[in-house]
Amino acid sequence: MFAMLEKLAGIPGVSGQEGQVAKEICQLIHGYCDYHIDALGNIIAFKKGQKTPVHKLMLSAHMDEVGLIIVSAEDNGLLKFAPVGGIDKRVFVGKSVMIGQVHGVIGTKALHMKKGDEKEKTPEIDGLYIDIGAKDKEEALSHVNLGDRAVFTSVYTPFGDGFLRGRALDDRAGCVLLIQLIRAQLQYDTWFAFTVQEETGTTGAKTAAYQIAPERAITVETTTACDIPQVKEDKQVCALGKGPVVSFMDKGTVYDMDLYTKAMACAQRNNIPCQAKAGVYGGNESRSVQVAGKGCRVLAVSVPCRYLHTPSCVIKEEDMENTLRLLEALLDEFGA
Amino acid sequence: MDTSTMILELSQATGIVGMEAGAVKTAEKMLEGCGDCSVSALGSLICRVKTAPADKPHIMLTAHIDEIGLVVTYIDEKGFLRVSGCGGIDLGIILAAQVLVHTKQGDLPGVVCTVPPHLQPDDTKLPKVEDICIDVGLSQEQAKQKIALGDRVSFVNKAGRMLNGQVSGKAIDDRGGCTSVILAARELAKCDLDCSLTVMLSTLEEIGSQGAKTAAEEIMPTHAIVVDVAFGHTPDAPRHQCGELGKGAMIGVAPVLDNDMSRQLVETAKKHKIPYQMDVQGGRTGTDSDEVAVCGAGVRTALVSIPQKFMHTPIETVMVSDVEAVGKLMALYIKDIFGGER
Numbered sequence: 125m126f127a128m129l130e131k132l133a134g135i136p137g138v139s140g141q142e143g144q145v146a147k148e149i150c151q152l153i154h155g156y157c158d159y160h161i162d163a164l165g166n167i168i169a170f171k172k173g174q175k176t177p178v179h180k181l182m183l184s185a186h187m188d189e190v191g192l193i194i195v196s197a198e199d200n201g202l203l204k205f206a207p208v209g210g211i212d213k214r215v216f217v218g219k220s221v222m223i224g225q226v227h228g229v230i231g232t233k234a235l236h237m238k239k240g241d242e243k244e245k246t247p248e249i250d251g252l253y254i255d256i257g258a259k260d261k262e263e264a265l266s267h268v269n270l271g272d273r274a275v276f277t278s279v280y281t282p283f284g285d286g287f288l289r290g291r292a293l294d295d296r297a298g299c300v301l302l303i304q305l306i307r308a309q310l311q312y313d314t315w316f317a318f319t320v321q322e323e324t325g326t327t328g329a330k331t332a333a334y335q336i337a338p339e340r341a342i343t344v345e346t347t348t349a350c351d352i353p354q355v356k357e358d359k360q361v362c363a364l365g366k367g368p369v370v371s372f373m374d375k376g377t378v379y380d381m382d383l384y385t386k387a388m389a390c391a392q393r394n395n396i397p398c399q400a401k402a403g404v405y406g407g408n409e410s411r412s413v414q415v416a417g418k419g420c421r422v423l424a425v426s427v428p429c430r431y432l433h434t435p436s437c438v439i440k441e442e443d444m445e446n447t448l449r450l451l452e453a454l455l456d457e458f459g460a
Numbered sequence: 461m462d463t464s465t466m467i468l469e470l471s472q473a474t475g476i477v478g479m480e481a482g483a484v485k486t487a488e489k490m491l492e493g494c495g496d497c498s499v500s501a502l503g504s505l506i507c508r509v510k511t512a513p514a515d516k517p518h519i520m521l522t523a524h525i526d527e528i529g530l531v532v533t534y535i536d537e538k539g540f541l542r543v544s545g546c547g548g549i550d551l552g553i554i555l556a557a558q559v560l561v562h563t564k565q566g567d568l569p570g571v572v573c574t575v576p577p578h579l580q581p582d583d584t585k586l587p588k589v590e591d592i593c594i595d596v597g598l599s600q601e602q603a604k605q606k607i608a609l610g611d612r613v614s615f616v617n618k619a620g621r622m623l624n625g626q627v628s629g630k631a632i633d634d635r636g637g638c639t640s641v642i643l644a645a646r647e648l649a650k651c652d653l654d655c656s657l658t659v660m661l662s663t664l665e666e667i668g669s670q671g672a673k674t675a676a677e678e679i680m681p682t683h684a685i686v687v688d689v690a691f692g693h694t695p696d697a698p699r700h701q702c703g704e705l706g707k708g709a710m711i712g713v714a715p716v717l718d719n720d721m722s723r724q725l726v727e728t729a730k731k732h733k734i735p736y737q738m739d740v741q742g743g744r745t746g747t748d749s750d751e752v753a754v755c756g757a758g759v760r761t762a763l764v765s766i767p768q769k770f771m772h773t774p775i776e777t778v779m780v781s782d783v784e785a786v787g788k789l790m791a792l793y794i795k796d797i798f799g800g801e802r
Contacts, residue, residue: 198695200695202695210577212555212556212574212576212577212580212583213583214552214555214574214583214586215555215556215574217550217552217553217773218550218552218553218554218557218615218617218770218773218774218775219553219617219774219775220617220618220620220628220774220775226623227620227621227622227628228622229620229622229628229770229775229777230775231694231769231770231773231775231777232550232552232694232696232770233691233694233696233697234550234691234697234770234771234772235548235549235550235551235552235771235772236548236691236746236771236772237691237697237698237701243551243586244551244585244586244588245584245585245586246552246583246584246585246586247552251696253695255622255694255769255777256622256623257622257623257624257625257626257777258623258624259623259624259706263623263624267623277617277618277620278558279558279569279616279618281569283568283569283570283596283597284568284569284570284595284596284597284598284602285597285598285599285602286597287597289558289569289571348576348578350575350576350579352540352573352575352593352595353536353538353540353573353593354573354575354591354593355575355579359579405578406578430571430573430595431556431571431573431574432576434555434556434574435556435558436556436557436558436571436572438571438595438597440597
């Protein structure tokens with residue numbers, strides 16, 4: 125499972141350009157289910173189980189990731205960019221990026237030339253640029269097209285006591301969990317959607333849910349864990365090592381209380397470590413799934429993840445494993 | 461091995477201020493065949509390329525081998541590390557940076573913690589080095605077993621090749637300079653010289669040039685050429701304080717630098733058509749030259765710099781042709797001024 129995660133997390137797939145990720149996922153699920161790619165690029169997959177469930181069930185995870193989009197080339201050969209999805213403006217400087225195969229860097233003048241509070245101020249994104257070493261606009265545009273996406277380079281690595289660090293774990297971790305389920309034997313027929321453009325408005329999930337028209341849906345995500353020293357315990361929301369995170373409410377969705385309660389009880393019954401999302405923050409594509417067509421009862425199950433939307437997402441392996449166990453149990457529970 | 465590979469290999473070696481042994485080893489391998497190597501009391505690498513009679517001039521070529529980084533100062537109850545800076549850290553690069561903690565038992569990966577934006581009332585302010593935490597994924601007990609206070613932390617980044625022969629990575633300040641010095645040493649090792657020639661790659665430059673001061677004392681040259689990086693222009697920087705990438709070696713002029721050497725370097729560049737640009741400073745140079753020049757009874761010292769973008773970040777960028785121009789300029793200068801058989 126983790127070798128698959130390393131591979132998937134290394135493929136660039138900034139919102140609107142998820143094709144390479146989709147291609148890899150199709151290879152991984154080929155022969156285990158029926159699937160097709162829809163008009164927006166979502167993978168819609170149907171896995172036949174031993175029985176037909178009472179309520180049509182869909183699981184979704186998004187394939188896209190936050191990143192950068194090239195918006196213009198300057199006369200001096202530097203590239204201006206805009207963020208795609210929500211990226212903390214404090215993490216851009218000093219990073220290198222890949223625009224396809226082109227290596228670029230985002231830097232500012234040396235700190236020795238920064239005066240006074242300039243040293244302690246976050247540079248505005250508007251003032252930043254990507255330097256690929258081009259001597260002028262023409263040379264830059266012979267290597268890069270406007271609209272190309274860029275991702276931060278990131279060294280994927282296991283570290284510490286069972287932790288993983290990498291880019292795009294949000295939400296390739298969810299994709300990997302869905303793939304694991306598709307490749308297993310399922311008791312009930314289940315629909316799966318690998319969606320596009322979650323980070324820019326949960327766009328893919330709208331059309332995926334419309335087509336599948338599920339009655340019950342689980343969004344499989346990563347969610348921000350703030351279990352770090354600078355954050356007080358009451359604001360940490362969730363923590364690594366405490367199992368999957370089940371949401372009752374976030375900024376985008378009020379989840380179905382019945383599904384939430386059943387999920388928490390199911391975890392307890394099966395001795396799976398599990399935590400409630402203790403704070404109303406963030407959101408995910410459940411908001412779109414919930415209101416697609418005639419509406420659908422939704423639940424979100426997430427792998428807790430530190431430093432979300434940075435080049436250095438961190439998750440814990442055992443949380444991935446426990447999230448998979450909980451999802452397996454929930455498929456049986458919700459099918460009956 | 462071509463020059464860009466040399467730069468990147470040296471860049472990837474570990475040598476944070478005060479713990480430069482890893483990078484010294486990499487450089488020593490590259491100096492193989494140039495002369496006998498030794499390590500000074502403070503860790504600087506000394507390579508005796510040519511030894512002439514004592515009454516002849518003795519030239520020292522030097523660049524610093526240390527790099528900026530962090531030092532572990534505390535391990536908290538949850539196993540997160542607190543750190544302090546080793547050298548001047550650009551606060552802009554810290555958050556979510558990928559790091560390696562260099563311990564006795566090996567390197568441990570980690571991440572600089574970021575507080576998510578929704579819990580960060582003011583995202584216009586960057587945290588101070590002393591306020592950041594490093595996540596190494598260990599409990600306090602595990603962390604204390606593996607990590608000692610004083611262990612160094614480096615920023616990691618994939619080194620990269622860009623267009624027009626530019627390369628980027630960490631520690632190119634001043635491993636780019638080390639590359640120029642090694643290139644010159646390799647060239648000069650093959651020549652007959654009427655002087656002594658010693659290469660010295662100094663430690664501790666980033667916190668006060670203690671390595672260069674003491675190694676120069678040990679070598680006691682008559683002349684020295686210090687190679688460092690200098691600001692390469694980017695649009696947000698004041699033009700008059702910067703050189704330009706691709707425009708060649710930056711020949712320094714400053715009060716502490718020897719005027720004759722600066723002038724002769726310019727003449728050498730002109731004569732051999734080596735690209736060069738001037739780098740004039742009114743006071744201290746902020747490089748090892750400040751210490752080398754005042755060593756012992758004084759050393760005639762020149763400063764030649766490589767223009768570099770994004771100094772003190774993990775994406776320091778230089779142009780390979782500039783690194784080569786600096787190496788070539790030094791080699792030809794020594795051959796022309798101090799060579800044998802003239």
